Amino acid sequence: GAVVSQHPSRVICKSGTSVKIECRSLDFQATTMFWYRQFPKKSLMLMATSNEGSKATYEQGVEKDKFLINHASLTLSTLTVTSAHPEDSSFYICSASPDFGNEQFFGPGTRLTVL
Amino acid sequence: SQQGEEDPQALSIQEGENATMNCSYKTSINNLQWYRQNSGRGLVHLILIRSNEREKHSGRLRVTLDTSKKSSSLLITASRAADTASYFCATDLGDKIIFGKGTRLHILP
Numbered sequence: 001g002a003v004v005s006q007h008p009s010r011v012i013c014k015s016g017t018s019v020k021i022e023c024r025s026l027d028f029q030a031t032t033m034f035w036y037r038q039f040p041k042k043s044l045m046l047m048a049t050s051n052e053g054s055k056a057t058y059e060q061g062v063e064k065d066k067f068l069i070n071h072a073s074l075t076l077s078t079l080t081v082t083s084a085h086p087e088d089s090s091f092y093i094c095s096a097s098p099d100f101g102n103e104q105f106f107g108p109g110t111r112l113t114v115l
Numbered sequence: 116s117q118q119g120e121e122d123p124q125a126l127s128i129q130e131g132e133n134a135t136m137n138c139s140y141k142t143s144i145n146n147l148q149w150y151r152q153n154s155g156r157g158l159v160h161l162i163l164i165r166s167n168e169r170e171k172h173s174g175r176l177r178v179t180l181d182t183s184k185k186s187s188s189l190l191i192t193a194s195r196a197a198d199t200a201s202y203f204c205a206t207d208l209g210d211k212i213i214f215g216k217g218t219r220l221h222i223l224p
Contacts, residue, residue: 034157034158036157036158038212044148044150044158044160044205044212045160046157046158046159049156049157059157091212093212095157095158095214104152104158104201104203104214104216104217106213106214109212
């Protein structure tokens with residue numbers, strides 16, 4: 001089946017630094033990918049829709065200048081958390097759907113800890 | 116079966132009928148969540164049920180959880196055309212969350 005990978009799986013960084021998270025569809029092309037975050041013991045929250053070749057669509061309340069999304073190719077989307085702060089510590093997960101189908105595939109997630 | 120596997124994979128019912136989707140999982144969980152996704156859109160959180168809860172309601176939604184059978188069900192009552200979407204269950208294992216492949220629900224007019 002289709003596989004979505006994320007890198008890194010875990011990252012610990014100092015406050016004020018920027019962190020880049022990659023989401024890759026390994027064996028299919030995805031025009032659209034989605035980024036979510038999950039706070040401890042909470043549900044997943046959609047952050048933005050990443051569109052290949054165009055600007056991402058952000059959900060209300062999500063700062064686009066803080067969470068930079070780049071969908072450079074049909075198999076790669078990146079989420080950069082800029083000037084990270086401890087409140088950005090969370091679990092970030094991406095998902096992608098093959099262009100030819102409706103099934104959704106999720107990455108394993110990235111756990112970000114900002115000290 | 117995989118962790119967080121839904122059945123059926125696809126379901127078509129008449130508007131006004133009730134729709135039931137099931138989710139089975141393998142390992143112990145902290146909580147189980149149900150999400151909905153309209154075509155081409157991101158997931159929308161519907162309801163979260165904790166491992167010590169057995170049933171939860173939210174509007175026309177009813178979720179049950181049976182930890183002894185490692186299964187959950189999502190019931191949508193009095194279905195509407197706007198309920199047409201894919202529905203996913205997700206099991207929260209604490210250090211990761213695992214999604215099933217989803218059930219595609221189609222409400223017929």
